[in-house]
Amino acid sequence: MxxxxxxxxxxxxxxxxxxxxxxxxxxxxxxxxxxxxxxxxxxxxxxxxxxxxxxxxxxxxxxxxxxxxxxxxxxxxxxxxxxxxxxxxxxTDINIDSIRKSMTEIKLPMEYIPLYKKSNSIEYKNALHYLYHTRKLTLSEIVKYGIGYCESGEYAYKIIIPSYDGNGKLNYFVGRSYYDTSHKHKNPDVSKNIIPMELFINWQLPIVLCEGAFDAIAIRRNAIPLFGKVIPEKLKLKIVEEKVKTIYIALDKDAQKQAMQHAEYFINNGCNVYFVDLNEKDPAEIGFEMMCKLIKESRQLTEYDLLKMKVLL
Ligand SMILES: [Zn+2]
Missing domain, CATH: 3.90.580 (DNA Primase; Chain A)
Structure with a gap:
């Protein structure tokens, strides 16, 4: 009983x-x-x-x-x-669906077209316009991240941003509409227990955890998008394994509550954790220069902060 x-x-x-x-x-x-x-x-x-x-x-x-x-x-x-x-x-962690997902090998959509390849198609121009004007990306960023788009199929009219692991093998991608529609996001139905965009991460330097792929690109330096609000287990283990000294958490207020538990795990494993105050915006909106400033001004999380948060839960 x-x-x-x-x-x-x-x-x-x-x-x-x-x-x-x-x-x-x-x-x-x-x-x-x-x-x-x-x-x-x-x-x-x-x-x-x-x-x-x-x-x-x-x-x-x-x-x-x-x-x-x-x-x-x-x-x-x-x-x-x-x-x-x-x-x-x-x-909550182990279920048939997550096992199936982890066994599915991921590929870019068949219709994926890289955007560095010039084209006369109107869709090509609209996709590029969205990246240059709405997202303020540069051509070198488009090339660096292998960003493309689809004109047809499941991901039609979406920008495709691939994520590669440390060996350059695709481990995920995200689809984001370049038109203003109600279905802005479409992501593949595969496991998210990955190290997102690991290819561009230098584990010897401080890392920034953010929410979306465009946020990571806007932050430019050593930023890892979570493709959501939850930190994947694989990423958590990798951060500790690589003995990352400094972690900046640049997530919105909602996600910060969840991030709190992870922060405790990182602090207990010898990392210095900072929370970046985004003032209800996302890094992509804030832009690179301002993000650098916010990161510099961010506050280190102490054990006392953790205790306080737990009591207020
Ligand atoms: Zn009653």
């Missing part, structure tokens, strides 16, 4: 009584009944869920956190709760 969980529930809902199966019943905080009619499942499933339901007012939910949220439960009780009902990592 989950005595830890019962202790927390009793603290918040008053003393409960055991009912059938693995349930416990409490006085419901959402309706006025004095009988113990709110049943809570005591066994936490792999997703970190304990379903709960009141037989009188029918209020229900899947997680105890959603039950506690409206009750203004104190932070230290919530911290205890998180420790007890956290989801099983094995369940």
């Amino acid at each position: 989950n005595t830890e969980l019962i202790k927390v529930l009793n603290q918040v809902l008053g003393v409960g009584k055991k009912t059938a199966k693995n349930n416990m019943a409490f006085q419901c905080p959402f309706c006025n009944t004095t009988k113990k009619k709110l049943e809570v499942q005591l066994i936490t499933n792999e997703k970190g869920e304990n379903s709960w339901h009141c037989w009188v007012c029918n209020t229900s939910g899947k997680k105890i956190t959603t039950l506690f949220k409206p009750l203004n439960v104190s932070r230290h009780i919530l911290t205890d709760l998180y420790k007890i009902v956290k989801p099983n990592n094995k369940y």
Whole structure:
């Protein structure tokens, strides 16, 4: 029996009584009944869920956190709760889909055309116009990163930015529409557990972690795009393996919360971690000169910062 969980529930809902199966019943905080009619499942499933339901007012939910949220439960009780009902990592990390993805070999779209090859096509001109004017890229950057586009197929009217591993082998690519449409992004359905754009990274120097490929190109020096908000496991291991001394994290506020956990991992492994304040913009908008300034002004994260963040969780 989950005595830890019962202790927390009793603290918040008053003393409960055991009912059938693995349930416990409490006085419901959402309706006025004095009988113990709110049943809570005591066994936490792999997703970190304990379903709960009141037989009188029918209020229900899947997680105890959603039950506690409206009750203004104190932070230290919530911290205890998180420790007890956290989801099983094995369940979230390993699934058939991720295994299938990791076994799929990635190729550039069949229709990919490199943009350094001059063409009279109107699509070529529009794609190039987008890169030069909207994204402020230069021809040498287009050549360096092997940026191309598609005129037809699944990735029609999209800029293609390839990502190569340390040996120059393709490990991912992103597609970004060069027209203003509702479907701006299209990425391949393969594993993202990679070291993005590793080919251009010098592990002896400070690295910058950013969100998108255009951000990495705008930052110019040693920037690694995450192609999302999560830091791939492979990249995390590589950073520690290569004994990277300094990491700048240039992510928006949303992603910073997640980045916090990784920051702790890096700090514990001897890295100096800095958070770059982007003021709600992305590096591609901010531009190279201003990004250099922001990186110089960024603040080093201390163990005290980590502790503070954890308490405020
Ligand atoms: Zn109720």
